[in-house]
Amino acid sequence: MPELRKDPIVGRWVIIATDRAKRPSDFLREPVTTTSGRFCPFCEGNEDKTPPEILGWRQNGLGKDQRGWSLRVVPNKFPALGIEGELARQGEGLFDKMNGVGAHEVIIETPLHNMTLAQLPEKRVEDVLWAYRDRMLDLKKDKRFRYILTFKNHGEAAGASLEHTHSQLIALPVVPIYVREEVEGAKLYFNFKERCIFCDIIRQESVSNARVIQETEHFLVLAPYAPRFPFETWVLPKQHEASFENSQSHVFENLAKVLKQLLQKLDQVLEYPPYNYVLHTSPLTENTQDYYHWHLEVMPKLTKVAGFEWGSGFYINPTPPEESARFLREASLTEPVGEAKPALSV
Amino acid sequence: MPELRKDPIVGRWVIIATDRAKRPSDFLREPVTTTSGRFCPFCEGNEDKTPPEILGWRQNGLGKDQRGWSLRVVPNKFPALGIEGELARQGEGLFDKMNGVGAHEVIIETPLHNMTLAQLPEKRVEDVLWAYRDRMLDLKKDKRFRYILTFKNHGEAAGASLEHTHSQLIALPVVPIYVREEVEGAKLYFNFKERCIFCDIIRQESVSNARVIQETEHFLVLAPYAPRFPFETWVLPKQHEASFENSQSHVFENLAKVLKQLLQKLDQVLEYPPYNYVLHTSPLTENTQDYYHWHLEVMPKLTKVAGFEWGSGFYINPTPPEESARFLREASLTEPVGEAKPALSV
Numbered sequence: 001m002p003e004l005r006k007d008p009i010v011g012r013w014v015i016i017a018t019d020r021a022k023r024p025s026d027f028l029r030e031p032v033t034t035t036s037g038r039f040c041p042f043c044e045g046n047e048d049k050t051p052p053e054i055l056g057w058r059q060n061g062l063g064k065d066q067r068g069w070s071l072r073v074v075p076n077k078f079p080a081l082g083i084e085g086e087l088a089r090q091g092e093g094l095f096d097k098m099n100g101v102g103a104h105e106v107i108i109e110t111p112l113h114n115m116t117l118a119q120l121p122e123k124r125v126e127d128v129l130w131a132y133r134d135r136m137l138d139l140k141k142d143k144r145f146r147y148i149l150t151f152k153n154h155g156e157a158a159g160a161s162l163e164h165t166h167s168q169l170i171a172l173p174v175v176p177i178y179v180r181e182e183v184e185g186a187k188l189y190f191n192f193k194e195r196c197i198f199c200d201i202i203r204q205e206s207v208s209n210a211r212v213i214q215e216t217e218h219f220l221v222l223a224p225y226a227p228r229f230p231f232e233t234w235v236l237p238k239q240h241e242a243s244f245e246n247s248q249s250h251v252f253e254n255l256a257k258v259l260k261q262l263l264q265k266l267d268q269v270l271e272y273p274p275y276n277y278v279l280h281t282s283p284l285t286e287n288t289q290d291y292y293h294w295h296l297e298v299m300p301k302l303t304k305v306a307g308f309e310w311g312s313g314f315y316i317n318p319t320p321p322e323e324s325a326r327f328l329r330e331a332s333l334t335e336p337v338g339e340a341k342p343a344l345s346v
Numbered sequence: 347m348p349e350l351r352k353d354p355i356v357g358r359w360v361i362i363a364t365d366r367a368k369r370p371s372d373f374l375r376e377p378v379t380t381t382s383g384r385f386c387p388f389c390e391g392n393e394d395k396t397p398p399e400i401l402g403w404r405q406n407g408l409g410k411d412q413r414g415w416s417l418r419v420v421p422n423k424f425p426a427l428g429i430e431g432e433l434a435r436q437g438e439g440l441f442d443k444m445n446g447v448g449a450h451e452v453i454i455e456t457p458l459h460n461m462t463l464a465q466l467p468e469k470r471v472e473d474v475l476w477a478y479r480d481r482m483l484d485l486k487k488d489k490r491f492r493y494i495l496t497f498k499n500h501g502e503a504a505g506a507s508l509e510h511t512h513s514q515l516i517a518l519p520v521v522p523i524y525v526r527e528e529v530e531g532a533k534l535y536f537n538f539k540e541r542c543i544f545c546d547i548i549r550q551e552s553v554s555n556a557r558v559i560q561e562t563e564h565f566l567v568l569a570p571y572a573p574r575f576p577f578e579t580w581v582l583p584k585q586h587e588a589s590f591e592n593s594q595s596h597v598f599e600n601l602a603k604v605l606k607q608l609l610q611k612l613d614q615v616l617e618y619p620p621y622n623y624v625l626h627t628s629p630l631t632e633n634t635q636d637y638y639h640w641h642l643e644v645m646p647k648l649t650k651v652a653g654f655e656w657g658s659g660f661y662i663n664p665t666p667p668e669e670s671a672r673f674l675r676e677a678s679l680t681e682p683v684g685e686a687k688p689a690l691s692v
Contacts, residue, residue, distance in 0.1 A: 021664065027619070
């Protein structure tokens with residue numbers, strides 16, 4: 001069983017693998033990645049090479065772990081956390097730890113190996129979002145969990161160990177430190193202004209327009225004012241809602257549209273960059289509805305700079321958000337950008 | 347002039363380059379690195395290829411920006427911040443910004459291109475530490491600065507853009523968010539216990555010994571209880587002191603010894619890994635002496651996982667600190683490890 005340990009100074013929880021611990025020699029070889037033509041456990045026909053599926057979307061009558069699916073959710077074969085057991089919170093002198101209890105699932109977004117999320121039809125992207133929601137609603141029932149972290153690593157440089165397009169979901173018995181900071185920051189602002197800071201940002205950015213990449217009826221896609229990374233992009237729902245999984249159904253439909261377009265634009269402007277995205281949503285057991293506002297943060301992996309930023313929390317961003325917004329705004333897709341406008345009446 | 351901008355939600359300041367902003371195409375080519383045999387502005391004889399030196403250590407009578415040095419400090423040719431001008435703090439609706447005023451200096455640790463810090467004689471490593479101190483004491487006089495961030499990127503994968511061994515120092519008009527969190531965390535503990543949390547950690551770790559890599563009269567080198575990265579290592583002075591630059595002279599001598607040994611051990615156990623280290627020291631304009639405790643955090647760059655951790659603050663560490671401590675403790679160096687023990691009297 002892995003262990004969750006808390007840094008006693010800043011309060012950051014980390015997962016420490018204890019079972020299959022990596023020895024120094026494990027770091028000397030680059031991990032082998034599945035490349036096209038090699039065996040891939042996420043491809044159709046290899047359903048028996050993953051743990052049994054938790055969720056599978058099929059048009060026809062074929063059963064669980066059979067062919068014919070358009071999307072599968074399976075447990076991670078090498079989970080960071082174990083699903084069984086008690087948390088067993090305990091001290092170790094001045095330190096705090098608990099068992100590494102949690103869920104670690106993989107959302108296989110398509111049976112096709114050579115597709116990216118950006119290339120999938122809008123409806124399939126929407127299915128991925130519905131899968132996030134369904135899994136979140138299900139995992140929420142487990143009272144041991146405090147947070148569900150949903151994210152995607154695309155490309156080896158962004159940490160994807162398998163090429164076949166997929167997302168991951170980790171249910172945690174603790175709240176990650178950045179989530180804690182974001183929630184507390186939003187709460188502080190609410191206490192001061194009695195308004196949601198994200199709603200205020202949406203209003204101000206929509207008016208100034210300098211950092212807006214796309215605005216639709218339901219979403220604002222923007223380069224944030226103080227981005228850590230070049231081309232960092234946030235996708236904010238205009239309707240205030242703390243928890244992604246509580247969104248109304250049209251929200252998923254609209255998010256699929258703007259997310260696909262954003263990823264296509266990144267592909268066009270940055271020539272198919274590796275990227276990560278992280279779904280920022282409310283902790284499970286706290287009532288943050290007044291002041292928190294779920295959103296998606298997309299970070300292309302363009303620069304090598306690494307440990308220093310990790311170690312200091314200090315970022316030097318060589319691309320102003322006004323510039324990255326302009327490049328992405330001006331990218332022309334073959335498909336129409338933005339929501340369809342009503343035809344001019346003659 | 348670059349801009350410092352604050353994230354309104356979590357309060358993180360970032361530097362946004364505005365002058366020579368990177369366009370999308372700049373990210374498509376890997377940065378060219380100087381490799382052995384190619385031109386290097388940090389090598390002896392190329393003193394005129396760097397901005398004029400701020401500090402130079404020479405044994406003989408040769409002057410500034412001439413040959414014959416053992417260490418040089420020069421302004422970064424491509425500084426992240428500009429040294430001239432007022433801070434001009436101002437709002438932009440709900441956002442906050444100021445001019446990117448600061449200093450960005452490079453410590454060239456040796457005239458020899460093919461040496462690493464681990465390979466330099468102990469006395470030369472000590473010189474590097476004295477150079478940090480001297481520059482910190484000098485920059486501290488500038489009342490615009492709130493923090494001096496001293497760090498080293500070793501190896502391209504760790505973000506070093508030049509191969510020739512060097513450290514960097516950035517004087518900032520703001521306190522980086524991790525420093526803020528660490529200082530506030532330590533203060534909270536002090537308010538509760540009336541003891542320094544770092545001193546408590548040193549005492550507990552020294553007794554348990556499970557994560558100790560080396561203990562000398564003046565330093566404890568240890569794998570922290572909740573490390574973010576495999577083989578993350580902290581070097582803690584036993585004497586309580588908030589500010590690195592206020593340490594007594596024997597501290598620099600002793601730190602040079604343990605730092606060199608640690609880097610040699612990392613080289614041996616992990617086969618010359620890229621790494622970063624960050625000097626954690628007190629903010630300049632705050633009295634943290636009671637509760638803060640300077641130290642050095644060393645992070646080998648072994649794993650590729652990147653943006654996801656950046657985005658979530660959530661770390662999965664595949665190597666328990668007890669394991670990494672054991673590997674580093676057991677590494678045998680050709681030079682004796684630990685401080686010389688008195689010879690047994692016969």
